[in-house]
Structure formats: C-alpha cells, structure tokens
Amino acid sequence: MSTQTAPGQEGTARRAQRLAYTSWIEQTCRNDPGARTALRNGLRRDLDSAHVRPMHRLITPWLPTQRTASDAEQRAYYTVAAMIASQPRSGYPRNEDPGTGNAPDTAPEPAAHDTDQPRDNAPAAHTSRYGASLGTAFALAVIGGPGRDRDMRQSTAESRLNLLTRQSANGLHRHLPASVRYLRDLDVPIDWAQLLDDLIAWPVHSGRISRRWLQDYYRRLNENTRAKTDEADQQQQATQDPHTDI
16 A cells, blocks of 8 residues: 655655755865865856766765656756855854864765655754745845845846846856855855755746745835834834823
C-alpha cells in the first residue's frame, strides 16, 4: 500500500531542502575562500563553461538523485550558489562553526530519494511552505532598516523589479545577479531558498512568480505607509488630548 504526500507537505519538504542547500553554500563560502572563489567565478556562465567546472564538486551532490534534473533546474542551483558567493563576505551568517575553518571536500550526503524531500540535517520542523520573495526584498530596500547607511530609491526599485519580471529564463539569469548584489550591498536580506525555488519554476510559471513579486513589493510598501500613518495619528491625538490633573 503506497502513501501519498499532501501538496502542502511536499511544499514544506521542498523548502526545507532548499534551505539546507543554500545554508550549506553560505557556510562553505564563509569558511573556505577557495570554494567561494570557485563558485563566484561561475556567475553568469553557461553550465558547460570551463569556469563552471570547479563548481561541480560542490553542487552536484545536492542535485536530484531519483530523476534527471533539467538544465533549467541545474542552472538555478548554480546561479544561486554563484550569487551567494558574490555577496560581501560580511553578509554570511556566523551561527555555525565547523571548527576547521574549511569546507569539506564534498557536500553532505544528499537524501537517498529526491531532493524535494528534506535531508536529515534540514530544518524540516516548523518550516513554512513559502519564504520571502524578491519583491519583499526590494520593498525592504526602499523602506530602510536600523543601522543601514543608505536605502534604494522607490523609482529604482520599481524599475529593477519590473525589468526582472519581464525577462525570459535566460534574461533573468543575466540580469538578476546585478540586482541581488545591489540589495546585498544595502544589507537587505535575500531568501536564497525561495529565490532558488522561483528560478527553478520560472520557465513554466514566470507569470505567476512575477505577479507574486510585484504584489509582495507593493503590499509591503503599503503596510509600511499605513504603519507610519497610524503612528502619526496617535502622536497627533496625544498632543491634542493631553492628560491634566484636576
């Protein structure tokens, strides 16, 4: 008797695997300068380029094992790894310390089944199905944050985001790294796992993903505007109705 996995569970398991992969890439880049260089050199390169060959030993163990991954899916894994490696070194998390300061020769052993399932060390528990989209990242760049020296102009954010949403798969892989680097230079967090998922699905679902990016962007801006308006109203009410002792 076979068991079927509910769509929600499949989505959660898929995100857990993406998180495991992107977290491992970040830690590898932080602790192994050679691996980081190899990954960074593959940015905007074709999968069969000589510059990409050093990436294979790091990324191949994370690719699907029970089916042949399409070139589009493989390209998404390689592009996200290269973008992670290309961000400022200070942007890598420091919550894990492998001890030696060097990444292992190969990635952790992948799950015996498909990579759409979580690995033993993946954060499967309490992992939501979806993460923050690129649209949310652009909104955060406009809104700003504590300790940030500069923000992105709203016109710039909208221009870049709209440009990305109009791209074919090839165009997205060509234009995305510059926008992501801009966001990371502003210290805006990127949900690498969600971006990987979106890149994999882009050839078939680019319209739906584009809509989600744009809706998330404007939703987050509107939430910030409402919050500022409510705060201003409260301050105004406090000054108009001061407490007096009788």
